[in-house]
Amino acid sequence: MLKTFPIGGIHPPEHKLTANQPISYLPVPASVTIPVSQHLGAPATVIVAKGDYVRTGQVIATSKGFVSANIHSSVSGKVSKIDTIIDSSGYKQTAVYIDVEGDEWIESINKSSEILTEIKLSPEEITKRCLETGIVGLGGATFPTYIKLTIPAGKKCNLLIINGVECEPYLTSDHRLMLEKGEEILIGVSILMKALKVERAMIGIEENKPDAIDHLTKLASSFKGITVHALKVKYPQGAEKQLIKALINREVPSGHLPLDVGAVVQNVGTAFAVYEAVQKNKPLFERVVTITGNGLAKPGNFVVRIGTPVSDLIEAAGGMPGDTGKIISGGPMMGKALRNADVPVVKGMSGLVVMPLEESERLEVQPCIRCAKCCTVCPLNLEPYLLMKLAEKGLFEKAEEERITDCMECGSCSYCCPSDRPLLDYIRLGKSTVIKMARERNTK
């Protein structure tokens, strides 16, 4: 029996259309729009002005406060304006617009393709490098990586878990990266192990990627302390707490972090970015994005400069199908619908799913038949039907008692509801209200 997490979970159709499409480089676009907030935490502060010439890899906005990240230029050229945009999160924020001129990288970046295995930096230097190069969690949460590498006093990390699960349907960017940059990823993992001062790292990969499992298992034999583990295909296994439960059978207590069970979880994409940052001194200004959808002529996996308009990617995939009804940034289970194709690619964008109109419309809501499917699939053993009802009626204290804030919004409940009820919509409403209530209570 392959390992998996025991409670709940679903198995939506995989649609991994691009699993066999090698990663290719998307040409540098004519202009980029780089938002200053591409991470969890405070937006970075812009340090360039209109008319400035910037080079690829140059810092254009510096991190502000503890939870924040540097933003680098992904191209070389002139800053045409600094303005607000509505980005893929749907919020207005400041962005730096750059008109591309050539592709001149800052000198400190090692542009050779040689694989550097020797880790010269000390743990503290690694953490500092991650801060400088603007590395954030590339699985989608975009939590600044250097913070995860800074273990608070009193806590102890004894295991690094690398997330190669990619449980969202359609997405294949991590899969391709594991196949094509396996060695770099493993060096990245070793770097993270060194920074965290741990002896052991486990890489979890779902069994629908047997080639990646084989490839990394072979490579890992020459790396000390790194093991690769095949996992049963089940959504949401890529969620930190579910992955930890699956791999080491420990439950992160409600309201706590993986570190409380001695683990730190990083995505394979992040491990690769850390390799490039530490070994090549390359800031995070490009990433692998899967552009996919059943209607696209040429879906694929591309290395894309941050700030590239989504429409460029769609063009590279064969153009926007006429019946497009929705574009999702991220996977179809947890991703965000984009308002249009003009928004720029950001650090957290692991994929784009182009969905036909027919599939993009919600179905009519029917009465709850109390079939309990939402309770059965909830990976946290919550009762979504009840949470929805409580949120609907404004009974937020009760919702808090029913642990509405534990919900990680994986969407399994809404996915499986036979009456098409918007369970997660209401749970989000309840959750945000409860969080606000708790905050007000604490400030009193």
Next chain:
Amino acid sequence: MSNLLNISPSPHIHGEETTRKLMLGVVLALMPALLTSVIYFGAGALIVVATSVSSCILFEYLLQRFVLKKPISITDGSALVTGLLLAFNLPSNLPVFIIVIGSFVAIAVAKMTFGGLGNNPFNPALVGRVFILISFPVQMTNWPVPAGIKTGYADAITGATPLAIIKEGLKNGESISQLMHKVPTTVQMFLGKMGGSMGEVAALALLIGFVYMLYRKIITWHIPVSIIGTVAIFTTILWLRHPESNASPVFHLLTGGVMLGAIFMATDYVTSPMNPKAMIIYGCCIGILTVVIRVWGAYPEGVSFAILIMNAFVPLMNAYIKPKRFGEEVKYG
């Protein structure tokens, strides 16, 4: 961008399951038992099913159209399931007017007065059944013997159910070993060749439906297994203590409505608990009540009453029996 895109919160995909598909799955799971019923009880079984199903659907339509003035929901399949289950709980020679009354009580009283699908506290089919059992005790305990597919409707030969034979016999001072000669063999009971409600007799056919529903993930194992398990354990204890005054657990499981009740009636979505822990407690209570009514009660059979009694406790169970949440009460150093 010329064309507007849809924006909605995640998830952006939806599973294939719909209420209608689930209901039709239940209907399909009931088909082996219906077929067996027609083979043993003939045309009567078909007449009862047709009357019950059509009147349930008709009453739902009429109420929604003319009384409640709400959208018509008869296509969701729930009235169809109620109609089928009501029929399964009736003798195959029951007069049409009684079936229509039962259907009316099931749909109008037990379902629509509470707000329709999803809101009724009691299983509609069982409410309908119990209502006519109390109102028409003679017709409702007048069971046709399984004489084969050619059995007529009104002229069917009738007899007692195995449970009634045992109940009467024990009252008259006969012992179980004497009474066992008067009831069908275990194999006959397993296949359904005995007197009883038209859909409850065939354990084998009902179990096929159970396996199908488990495979389709329409229901989980918790409620049926805990009911059947409790009945088996409870009756085994009684049987081992006084084998001459208590029927064997096999007899108890194969006769009456245990299988139909455990697999199809108690698992009714709307009226059963929402989490596995509560489901098991609910199932165990139904099992205990069933045996208590059968062994010590006035009626030979108690599954319907047991389920209806436990239906009343479901809201309470949902409120107080909670699943163990992920990450709850875990202690790590």
